[in-house]
Amino acid sequence: MNSLRVARAALRARPAAFRVPVQRRGYAEAVSDKIKLSLSLPHQAIYKSSDVVQVNLAAESGEMGVLAQHVPSIEQLKPGIVEVIEESGTTKQFFLAGGFAVVQPNSVLSINAVEGYPIEDFSSEAIKAQIAEAQKVASGNGSEQDIAEAKIELEVLESLQVYVK
Amino acid sequence: MTYAWKAAGLTYNRYLAVAARVVRRSLKEEPRLAAERRGQMDLRFAKWTNGKMGEPQNVADANAKAYAEKASS
Numbered sequence: 001m002n003s004l005r006v007a008r009a010a011l012r013a014r015p016a017a018f019r020v021p022v023q024r025r026g027y028a029e030a031v032s033d034k035i036k037l038s039l040s041l042p043h044q045a046i047y048k049s050s051d052v053v054q055v056n057l058a059a060e061s062g063e064m065g066v067l068a069q070h071v072p073s074i075e076q077l078k079p080g081i082v083e084v085i086e087e088s089g090t091t092k093q094f095f096l097a098g099g100f101a102v103v104q105p106n107s108v109l110s111i112n113a114v115e116g117y118p119i120e121d122f123s124s125e126a127i128k129a130q131i132a133e134a135q136k137v138a139s140g141n142g143s144e145q146d147i148a149e150a151k152i153e154l155e156v157l158e159s160l161q162v163y164v165k
Numbered sequence: 166m167t168y169a170w171k172a173a174g175l176t177y178n179r180y181l182a183v184a185a186r187v188v189r190r191s192l193k194e195e196p197r198l199a200a201e202r203r204g205q206m207d208l209r210f211a212k213w214t215n216g217k218m219g220e221p222q223n224v225a226d227a228n229a230k231a232y233a234e235k236a237s238s
Contacts, residue, residue: 079184115188122191123191153184
């Protein structure tokens with residue numbers, strides 16, 4: 001009889017003790033510290049709303065890093081590198097040929113580009129050969145449009161050369 | 166800020182196409198062959214006036230002509 005009463009008291013005491021840690025729910029726990037990244041090309045989606053920690057962009061207005069809860073903005077991208085720091089901590093680098101990055105509210109980031117490849121896919125010989133060719137056209141006496149196009153190519157190649165060894 | 170390509174009459178669309186072309190050409194052999202096909206474009210158009218079809222033109226050539234006309238200098 002006496003032992004039964006002790007058991008019932010223990011039964012009543014236990015749920016109260018378990019409830020305590022659940023009662024506090026701070027702001028930091030409610031907000032995710034990841035960004036949902038979509039990196040899409042016309043022919044392929046490299047990231048499809050994947051959770052990543054940080055994304056570094058080469059925008060026309062300057063280099064920028066995007067973390068969770070970034071201010072919404074639209075950035076025109078330079079032909080340049082995009083660095084993605086994934087959840088596991090590994091960093092991946094892609095070279096994009098220009099496009100737009102849209103930072104949406106609630107940690108959603110969409111990057112649209114015409115052409116983009118992992119940095120390992122580029123060949124330094126091809127870049128060097130093209131720089132020589134573009135320089136020839138840029139300083140030659142072609143039409144104004146040909147020279148302008150050669151200068152665009154030079155701009156892209158020179159930023160590529162920094163990353164491809 | 167005005168870009169040099171804009172002063173030469175090029176559109177943003179053309180700027181991106183040139184940048185994408187050079188990126189594709191800088192790739193290693195294997196991905197390059199797969200990618201370069203994406204850069205090919207062969208479109209033609211013709212202007213119809215009074216129910217008659219005009220001379221068919223290549224879009225790329227017509228665009229190049231339009232850029233030259235739009236150049237500011």
